Amino acid sequence: xxxxxxxxxxxxxxxxxxxxxxxxxxxxxxxxxxxxxxxxxxxxxxxxxxxxxxxxxxxxxxxxxxxxxxxxxxxxxxxxxxxxxxxxxxxxxxxxxxxxxxxxxxxxxxxxxxxxxxxxxxxxxxxxxxxxxxxxxxxxxxxxxxxxxxxxxxxxxxxxxxxxxxxxxxxxxxxxxxxxxxxxxxxxxxxxxxxxxxxxxxxxxxxxxxxxxxxxxxxxxxxxxxxxxxxxxxxxxxxxxxxxxxxxxxxxxxxxxxxxxxxxxxxxxxxxxxxxxxxxxxxxxxxxxxxxxxxxxxxxxxxxxxxxxxxxxxxxxxxxxxxxxxxxxxxxxxxxxxxxxxxx
Numbered sequence: 001x002x003x004x005x006x007x008x009x010x011x012x013x014x015x016x017x018x019x020x021x022x023x024x025x026x027x028x029x030x031x032x033x034x035x036x037x038x039x040x041x042x043x044x045x046x047x048x049x050x051x052x053x054x055x056x057x058x059x060x061x062x063x064x065x066x067x068x069x070x071x072x073x074x075x076x077x078x079x080x081x082x083x084x085x086x087x088x089x090x091x092x093x094x095x096x097x098x099x100x101x102x103x104x105x106x107x108x109x110x111x112x113x114x115x116x117x118x119x120x121x122x123x124x125x126x127x128x129x130x131x132x133x134x135x136x137x138x139x140x141x142x143x144x145x146x147x148x149x150x151x152x153x154x155x156x157x158x159x160x161x162x163x164x165x166x167x168x169x170x171x172x173x174x175x176x177x178x179x180x181x182x183x184x185x186x187x188x189x190x191x192x193x194x195x196x197x198x199x200x201x202x203x204x205x206x207x208x209x210x211x212x213x214x215x216x217x218x219x220x221x222x223x224x225x226x227x228x229x230x231x232x233x234x235x236x237x238x239x240x241x242x243x244x245x246x247x248x249x250x251x252x253x254x255x256x257x258x259x260x261x262x263x264x265x266x267x268x269x270x271x272x273x274x275x276x277x278x279x280x281x282x283x284x285x286x287x288x289x290x291x292x293x294x295x296x297x298x299x300x301x302x303x304x305x306x307x308x309x310x311x312x313x314x315x316x317x318x319x320x321x322x323x324x325x326x327x328x329x330x331x332x333x334x335x336x337x338x339x340x341x342x343x344x
Contacts, residue, residue: 078115181328
């Protein structure tokens with residue numbers, strides 16, 4: 001994600017524009033005009049109201065909870081939201097037009113899976129198994145129901161404290177490893193949109209002087225869905241927040257240019273070039289793309305550090321996994337194991 005709008009507003013806009021997804025996925029041009037945008041927003045608002053009435057879900061609360069957990073520096077925060085995210089994911093998969101939300105959330109649930117594995121410190125250290133999502137529960141109209149169960153007190157670990165600490169430290173180190181992420185993602189299929197989108201995105205990155213393999217950042221950000229939106233207002237292939245989008249010349253009203261794959265890619269390449277110019281290092285630049293350049297710069301100064309590995313433990317848990325995950329995706333998709341050393 002690159003710096004809020006209500007959850008209901010996000011849902012409204014997303015569900016409305018979802019009807020264009022099939023055309024964008026095939027690389028067709030999509031015509032936008034103000035009347036269409038207004039109609040999509042209106043239809044989306046009706047759908048959001050229906051969901052509120054049918055499921056009585058506090059979308060804003062769920063979105064805030066998951067997003068704040070991702071920005072936490074504590075592994076347990078991600079474990080605490082796992083049940084909510086799983087229920088939300090299962091529900092969204094049944095909602096017509098919600099593919100962008102599903103794609104956004106699915107990428108973040110990788111981090112929740114890894115955090116749960118870290119915190120289950122007893123026993124051996126296997127590669128986490130793929131998540132199996134449950135069938136959505138039925139939520140009767142008029143019945144107050146929450147998407148997630150009330151948290152229950154966690155039982156004390158059965159293994160000896162020293163052993164648990166050692167295992168947990170080993171797992172924390174593992175989830176910061178590109179090789180660990182390669183094993184975890186090895187069986188994941190390339191997104192269907194890649195065949196159309198990746199050549200177009202690579203051409204733009206080359207034009208902007210950025211190594212073309214960095215376009216796979218879009219898979220980690222949005223599952224290569226041009227209409228992906230986050231609960232805090234980031235949107236598009238490269239998940240730009242409104243302020244950052246405007247910084248790079250993309251309008252968000254009346255039409256949202258962040259949803260244009262080529263405009264979003266050009267802005268992402270320009271931003272990555274700026275970040276590399278500041279940090280002179282790709283892992284640090286990617287960490288800044290996720291956590292914010294100000295935060296990464298501040299931690300580098302405070303820790304008197306010069307590389308990502310030296311500050312990873314002082315960044316959000318999402319960022320600690322975000323960088324090696326991108327490196328692993330690049331390695332899997334491009335058949336190599338290293339980030340480029342510098343811009344072209």
